[in-house]
Amino acid sequence: MGCDDPTMLVSTEWLAAHLKDPDLRVLDASWYLPGAGRNPRAEYDAAHIPGARFFDIDEIADLRSDMPHMAPPVEKFIARMRAMGVGDGHHVVVYDGAGIYSAPRVWWTFRLMGKTDVAVLDGGLPKWQSEGRAVENTPPVMRDRHMTVQRQAQLVKDVTEVAAASKLGDHAILDARSPGRFAGTEPEPRPGIRGGHIPGARNVHYETLLNPDGTMKSPDSLRTVFAAAGVDLSKPAITFCGTGVTAAIINLALERIGHRDHALYDGSWTEWGMYGDLPVATGGA
Template identity: 65%
Template sequence: MPKNDPRTLVSTEWLETQLNDPDIRILDASWFLPTSGRDPKAEFATGHIPGARFFDIDEIADLRSSLPHMVPPVEKFMSRVREMGVGDGHQVVVYDTSGIFSAPRVWWLFKLMGHKDVAVLDGGLPKWKSENRPITTEPAVIRDRHMFVTFQKEMVKDVTQVSHASKLQDYAIIDARSAERFRGEVEEPREGMRSGHIPNARNVPFSSLLNADQTMKSPEETKAIFEAAGVDLNKPAITSCGSGITAAILILAMERFGKTDHALYDGSWTEWGAFPTVPIATGEA
């Protein structure tokens, strides 16, 4: 049983006891790779946790960018969450249909916007369903509430900042992709990407932090995994992945073992791998 922390990770058991709390807001943040052929919004309509609202990662984003689901402008984030009835004083719980995959991205996005009371559902919808907890197709009743945003700019990095960090080695750069992708042994899922990793990065595949049932391993276990990968936890961290989704899983794990000086490289490999002037490393770190 995970220790319930309303600022990082909560259990299915805990959430079921909170379903009637008027200050709980549940968000389905399911997202799939474009090649999956799956429609998370359509799946949400066929059944979700009672009271949940769908958070569209690809739409609540900076659509002016050529990169996918980049951090949205503050005003857009505020208006979208208000439309979902999420605001100040709410405890937000985010889940996804994979277990722990895309929900941490939305957890991180709320943290980036200065909202502290937000947690990921450990094991997500698969665990919830496996325990025969309630599912509904009914839409949530929306009551408008304002959210005050304080943007935490130190929590997000761009390609220039990551390039400097790679050269100076003053940050621990951690890549959440699979070992094969990190080493540059396989083609990237997005066309036109070079293969490999950011020089001086270390590899902690996000899947290594999860149990077989897609719950997160204990803080002690995940810390040991970071250390075994050669991550210098005395340095501030920058996490990266394919497109800024699973990099947030690494941040969630670090928060749980007490490391709070971290940032996410929003463009991640989708940007770095297509950027002609930045160097690429291959093989082991």
């Protein structure tokens, strides 16, 4: 399949062909908004791709922060991956139960830790199951595996860096949320968060990067989406969303079109919208 790149995006055909490779590790990174009424762990326990481990985005995180699922400290990431039997020399494929939704967040987390041998399953579990491929309900046998991490600090931005980028206009700031939340006309799902967007941001709703079957659009189609949103791809990019999950879909799309200079604002709108001293823009881009 033309989409297969083991450092980015692989097809269900590719995964099926490599599923029994001894150094392949498959992660179920399903996660949903609280209002979705879905329990990702329960769904994993009921049916997952054979051999898959469950990656808990809310737990493999910096729980010292009052922000949801911030990137985990290096030591915690290493400890959790080691216990899951994921380590050096492994090729990791991440999927989720929505198609492409939360899996890119875990792809980005691995990249943040200096791990580039990681890809998202294009179309995720829905495509896998629609093709009649095998699932199982038993957990895999996991043996500790040593992991070496070199954190890539340039891949994540904090609020101070984003505020400077917004003021200077030297980055393309890309908001993955819906047009209504971007414009401030749709309420935020979390109480106490202002509506609107970071001044200077462009709205690239994550759904516009995907095909109806949940796979990611072709590089040419992605470029068209970015152009239509008024994104200046000559600038380094910073992505954000509500809590830093769907923002990573934009990072994956940027990587797919060869735009390598991109970072994710981990606090995202939950942080920016909480602080009254930070400027907020409303209306369309």
